Amino acid sequence: MFHALRPRFTFLVAGLFLSLSVFTAEPAQAFTAFKQAIAEAASRDADVATFYRGNKYAPVWTGPGELDQARRKALIAALVRVEDHGLPAARYDVDRLVAQMANARTARDLGLVEVALTRAFLKYGRDVSSGMLVPSQIDDGIVREVERRDRVDMIKGFAASAEPKRFLKELAPISPEYLRLQKERLRLERLMAQGGWGPKVPSSKLEPGDNGPKVIALRNRLIAMGFMERSATATYDRALEKAVQAFQIAHGLEVDGVAGQGTIDEINKSPDARLKSVLVAMERERWIGRANQGREIIVNLTDFTAKVYDDGKLTFRTRSVVGKNQSDRRSPEFSDTMEHMIINPTWNVPRSIATKEYLPMMQRNPNAAGHLRLIDSRGRTVNRDNIDFSQYNTRNFPFDMKQAPGNRNALGLVKFMFPNKHNIYLHDTPAKNLFAREVRAYSHGCIRLHQPFEFAYTLLSKQVENPKEYFHQRLKTNRETQVDLETQIPVHIIYRTAYTEPKGPVQYRRDVYGRDAKIWAALANEGVVLRGHQG
Structure with missing residues (x-):
């Protein structure tokens, strides 16, 4: 009392x-x-x-x-x-x-x-x-x-x-990620108070063998950033090339050791720009509240990767292709739970794709997209010769479109399902060439995997003795087969322009959809400021 x-x-x-x-x-x-x-x-x-x-x-x-x-x-x-x-x-x-x-x-x-x-x-x-x-x-x-x-x-x-x-x-949050982001925030604030990383590199491209003041500027910037030991060289030598490669790895760039326009643009980013990414990443980490226990799947849209973690430790990583930077194709961010995989999947063409992409093609040529079957409301395959496609539009198109399982299927040979209202899933693809590109934003929104079979083996390793053999026995039937996961797995589709790893420098990525810029604007509107200042 x-x-x-x-x-x-x-x-x-x-x-x-x-x-x-x-x-x-x-x-x-x-x-x-x-x-x-x-x-x-x-x-x-x-x-x-x-x-x-x-x-x-x-x-x-x-x-x-x-x-x-x-x-x-x-x-x-x-x-x-x-x-x-x-x-x-x-x-x-x-x-x-x-x-x-x-x-x-x-x-x-x-x-x-x-x-x-x-x-x-x-x-x-x-x-x-x-x-x-x-x-x-x-x-x-x-x-x-x-x-x-x-x-x-x-x-x-x-x-x-x-x-x-x-x-x-x-x-x-008590996640290691949050704690490491806090440490990076402090490091950047100190850097800003000390004047940052020095003068920017005044060039659009530098490569091994070059020399002169622009190379010195590149050298000094990489030394200040911690990617290179102190050096007096004025030549783009092997040590500088290795430093550029290390920077490229830490920023998701093509690792060729050449400081092209894209690499120099990232090198010239200021500490305060990086600090904004860190502060946004901290807010994003608070949104998720990850447990860092058990198995989880992380798809980072800005990094174009899909990763599997077990008790916070990375156990599998593959490249991914994400949604194209268009209003109706950008991959959404959300969390859900993976329940099963489908081997030899049928592609049920989303209605938006059927009506916006394939219908105009069939109106010009009824036999266009011949690899797709038209299905009526009673589940019957329809003969295209009897259809006048000109009478239909995006609102009244009465058919579903499907692609049978096979090597040419748009989903490839396996898809991984965490049923959600956004109709997003992970899947194989026959378009393997896209994985070699630095920026991999080409899909309609779903996540394509570079190594889908290996991803499947990793998921199955918890429930079968020989996951590779188990998977291929079902694959070679050429029949659509659902394999349930005995333990369902949390899936987090995230968007981080700054993220950490247990060892090495903090990773920075480009704001491919412009979402982090919006979040920073909202944080600044609430009063968040950058401590430290650029000298």
Whole structure:
């Protein structure tokens, strides 16, 4: 109960003692005023009101005990350091909160402080655990559904915790990825404060054998970035070529050791541009809340890869082709669960492709796309000779289109299913030439895999003794066969222009769909700023 309120007591906040002059009324009257203030202030937030009603209006923050003091201290310390998480300090207005605490003189004042601290806790808790932004409001291709912690449960859990500092720390993602991104954020901020990586490279192409001031600029930039040991060379020698290759690997570029336009453009990116990518990646990591336990599949759209992780360790990687950078083809971002694979799949042509691409072709030539069967509403194959395609459009086209299993099937010889409303899946493809390209955004939205058979073996390795033999026995039947996964696997289709690996430099990729630029704009609009400055 609040009968222990004293005429004055002390807040320990960020290492300072802030004295509060409180009421001089009788304890019972004071407690009534305190409860009334809480009820009034909490009424504007249903969750806060629910919590305090259930808690019989007892204080969480403003009591005189050591635990109350520890809670206050832990919260203010966390709010002072929100920028460590790429969150905007102005959003939480910790100075106003501390001033409100310092200026409290009555029981009513104290009740208002109590609710203000709870509201600040809940805002911070939501932001740091699952992100500030609502993904779908930023770009319609970010269809990720963010799991938000129940606010009443969050404050209840905090109130029941004997270790408030630890509770607040564990609200943020604990994934190795998040922790490494935080480390990179700090490194970049220090670099910016020191003037960055020096002058940009004033050239559109440099290659082995070149020499002169432009090569020196390239050398100095790569040394400053950590891709090359100190050197006095003015020639594009083997050491510089290896440094360029290392940079190209870390930035998803063609690894040829030649500093062409694309490579130089990336080398000339400033630390603040990279910091924006890191801060966006931190917000994105908060949206997912990955467990890093068991098996999971990660498809990074900007990296054009599909990877399998087991307990956080990379166990398989293959190149991918993703959706073309067009409004109706960009691959969406979401998470789901892989349930099965289909060997020798039939391609059921999506209606948008059938009506927008194939119907115009058949209107010009009824026999166009002859590898596809037309199926009527009763499931019968239709003879094209009896169809006048000119009478149909995107709205009234009455047929389904299918391609039988086979080597020329658009889905290749296997597809991997995590049924979802976006009709996205992973699959093989007969168009193998695209995997050799640096930028691999060509599909209608689904994810094509460079090594689909090896991907299948990896998935089957958990449930059969000889996954390769098991797979090919079913493949050689030439019949469509569904193979269920005994343990379903989380699939995360993500979009990261900055991501980390356990060893080596942070990986940076180009913003192929422009989504990260939109997220950064939204973060900046909320008050996120770049600490450090370019000299």
